[in-house]
Amino acid sequence: MTLRFEELDFQQTPMGELFLRRRVEPTLGVDVYEVKLGDEYLMSSLFTEAEEQLAHLGLAATSGENLSVLVGGLGLGYTAVAALEHPSVASLVVVDALPAVIEWHERGLLPVSARLTGDPRTRLVLDDFFDLMRRDLAADAPRYDAILLDVDHSPRHSLAAGHADLYTPDGLRRLARHLREGGVFALWSDDPPDDEYLADLGTVFGSTRAHVVEFANPLTGGTSTNTVYVAR
Numbered sequence: 001m002t003l004r005f006e007e008l009d010f011q012q013t014p015m016g017e018l019f020l021r022r023r024v025e026p027t028l029g030v031d032v033y034e035v036k037l038g039d040e041y042l043m044s045s046l047f048t049e050a051e052e053q054l055a056h057l058g059l060a061a062t063s064g065e066n067l068s069v070l071v072g073g074l075g076l077g078y079t080a081v082a083a084l085e086h087p088s089v090a091s092l093v094v095v096d097a098l099p100a101v102i103e104w105h106e107r108g109l110l111p112v113s114a115r116l117t118g119d120p121r122t123r124l125v126l127d128d129f130f131d132l133m134r135r136d137l138a139a140d141a142p143r144y145d146a147i148l149l150d151v152d153h154s155p156r157h158s159l160a161a162g163h164a165d166l167y168t169p170d171g172l173r174r175l176a177r178h179l180r181e182g183g184v185f186a187l188w189s190d191d192p193p194d195d196e197y198l199a200d201l202g203t204v205f206g207s208t209r210a211h212v213v214e215f216a217n218p219l220t221g222g223t224s225t226n227t228v229y230v231a232r
Contacts, residue, residue, distance in 0.1 A: 049215035050226035055082035058186030066090040072129035073151040154191035205231035
């Protein structure tokens with residue numbers, strides 16, 4: 001018999017208390033996996049459409065084969081697994097700052113863990129994505145065809161104060177150094193499109209667009225939206 005609520009993991013982290021739990025959603029009768037960091041609800045397997053579209057929209061803006069992709073933020077794994085659906089992706093590096101999150105997938109705790117860790121193109125890396133973007137680049141440092149980022153709630157609502165500078169023009173220029181010529185940066189946001197942020201993207205990238213991703217919300221019976229920014 002399936003438990004109505006099960007705490008799969010709890011750990012103290014530098015960013016606060018981290019919970020992974022599985023529960024049965026009574027209105028649907030399905031298992032839902034949820035992640036909470038401190039008082040913040042980070043993600044739920046009940047709503048994955050926009051996370052998957054982050055990969056699909058970002059990679060649709062790339063060109064060529066044998067693509068090298070960097071994902072910032074592992075979470076439940078849906079963005080990374082969606083990227084692996086693209087045969088043009090030759091390598092996928094997924095960076096997360098929390099060892100527990102990587103361990104969840106290595107232990108096979110989540111629905112997509114086996115698909116993610118079983119794909120030879122995947123490499124899970126313990127690192128701080130935001131620090132990675134700030135570091136000086138060695139001549140032989142890897143460059144990527146696409147960088148897909150899903151860590152903060154939005155460019156205006158960061159989980160940590162040290163993340164905010166990435167969303168400024170200077171931070172975006174530092175990020176762009178990690179892209180190959182014609183590379184793509186895509187960002188998930190829980191907020192509606194932000195014209196000021198689009199303008200900041202436009203100071204660094206030649207083309208920018210904010211995609212509104214609609215998805216059914218079975219809890220409300222209506223439709224919810226997220227935003228995916230794509231800049232090339």
